[in-house]
Amino acid sequence: MQLKDELRKLMELQKVDWQIYNFNRQKETEIPETSEKIKIEFEQSKKEFSAADAKFKELHVKKKNKEMDLAAKEEGIKKAQTHLYQLKTNKEYSSKLSEIVSLKADSSLFEEDILRVMDEIEAADKKLKEEKDKLAADEKKFKDETDKLDARAKDIDAQVRQLEDKKATLVRDVNKRILDYYEKLLKSRNGIAMAAVSNENCGACHMKVNAQQINEVKMYVDLVFCESCARILYIPEDIQ
Ligand SMILES: [Zn+2]
Incomplete structure (x- = not known):
């Protein structure tokens, strides 16, 4: 057979092989890379949600602790006020009185702290809801895109099989x-x-x-x- 004919067949073969090459490249590099990218995005979204959730819980603990501190101060004030009327000397009386003033000052500081924490909780709650919605959307996106990539890989496999069959026929004569x-x-x-x-x-x-x-x-x-x-x-x- 003439070399020209052989080259003609090689050209036909090259067309088929080039398609096979590109399909394989998509399957071996582009699909795994895209898959990895969407996985990282989803993981990031999970991390952000966890951080918002932890912050929300942390603030609730903080509020509870402040409330306990406040209750202890209020208990102290009550006790001091009861004591006040049992004291004998002016000195003892005025000392107890200044203790009460100091306890009341502490209490109002705690009250202010609690109000601040409640503001923070409100903001954290809003953030948590946003992250939750975002996580749900990202999870759906992750699943949809993963399904799409799986379908694409299967489609490529089917096309490559067809091309391999075509190639098998072509090489017979070369x-x-x-x-x-x-x-x-x-x-x-x-x-x-x-x-x-x-x-x-x-x-x-x-x-x-x-x-x-x-x-x-x-x-x-x-x-x-x-x-x-x-x-x-x-x-x-x-x-x-
Ligand atoms: Zn060259």
Whole structure:
């Protein structure tokens, strides 16, 4: 069989292999990368919700503690007031009185603190609700996109199987030695083993192809490889 015919078949094969290559690249890199990205987004959303939830709980504990402090102060005031009437001397009386004034000052500070914490709780509650809604939306987005990616992977598998069948039919007629070169290049040259010569340049690596090489290609005696990228050179006008 003429070399021209072999090259024609290789070109057909290259079209199929290029599709297979791109599908595989999508499945092996683009899909896992997208999957990882949406997973990270969802994890981040979970973290933000947990932080808002922890803050909300922490503020409730803080409020409860302040309320207990306030109750203790109020209890102290009550006791001091009861004592007040049992005291004998002016000195004791005025000392107790100033203790009560000091306890009351502390109490009102605690009351102010509690009001502040209640404001903080209100804000934290609002934030928690927002994070909860966001988490629910992000979870749905995560599931939807994961389903979409799974479906895409399955679709790719089906298409690659079809293309592999097509390839199996095409390679049957290709010269074994030529096919070996082609397959090796396909693996080592990112899915492109063939390069069209156009305007005296290699169509794949764009380096110059000298006149002597172009003549060799046109003779169709043996395969001619690009001196820069080692791909199999062909002249599209000759082949079509
Ligand atoms: Zn080249």
